[in-house]
Amino acid sequence: MSLQGKIALVTGASRGIGAAIADTLAREGATVIGTATSEAGAVAISERLAPLGGFGMELNVTADNAIENLIEAIEKQHGPVAILVNNAGITRDGLLMRMKDEDWDAIMDTNLRSVFKASKAVLRGMMKARAGRIVNIASVVGVMGNAGQANYAAAKAGIIGFTKSMAREVGSRGITVNCVAPGFIDTDMTRALPEAQRDALVGQIALGRLGAAQDIADAVAFLASDKAAYITGQTLNVNGGMLMP
């Protein structure tokens, strides 16, 4: 198992893509800390990860200093984070003409600011270790845009720019920073879409079907492994051929 002995932190690991990522990294041998926004969610993650190696913790990425405090607590008890997966994210869709400031701010805080904060907080440990892996979950929407998701697309494109800059800053220390940009994946997030919209989206996918959370998890596990040591600043598109940039 290639991730043996490594501490991995996965935000938003209670369900969907994050849950699949946490389980996969744990199966590869990492000790995984997965986060949920509620205590009950954290307990459920602990139960899920216990046999694989890992546990859940509570985290709301928008709460003051929550990210810094969590990472400090993890590093004190278990040692430096070697793999960070910034996965937690939300949508607040709506046409721009109707988009409220709150919808914009909530997306920026939850989806983009959180990536900055968590990445910064793990950096000290990674710089000292002269090694580290950061994988940020972007989106196909951040690359191609999508009507009704100006806020979400801006945050996801922001993650991609952030990733490239950070990759340049810390590459000399053996730390890689990459994005995985999922296409249309079957999770709660996409189940919330109206059926007609789902059908129209599937029509644009070369492979003719939605992706599974596991498809994303496998790409993340690869980027987190030693096999991806020479890949940094990239966005790996895992979208069934929905977009070929």
Add this chain to the structure above:
Amino acid sequence: MENIEARVKKIVAEQLGVNEAEVKTESSFVDDLGADSLDTVELVMALEEEFECEIPDEDAEKITTVQQAIDYVNAHLNK
């Protein structure tokens, strides 16, 4: 005093991967010891750990030579 100077020089040598003999009190991290901007940030982090203190960013920016690091530590520690 000398003790602090020796500790600072040791950390500078370790962090910047230079010989301890090359580290003079008047040495500038960037101009004489070949540090880049990330090296200087790491150096401050290492000083913080060695002397168990927190160096605010505005102070850290002013620490560009070995002497300045020694002065900073002397001024802010063991009071």
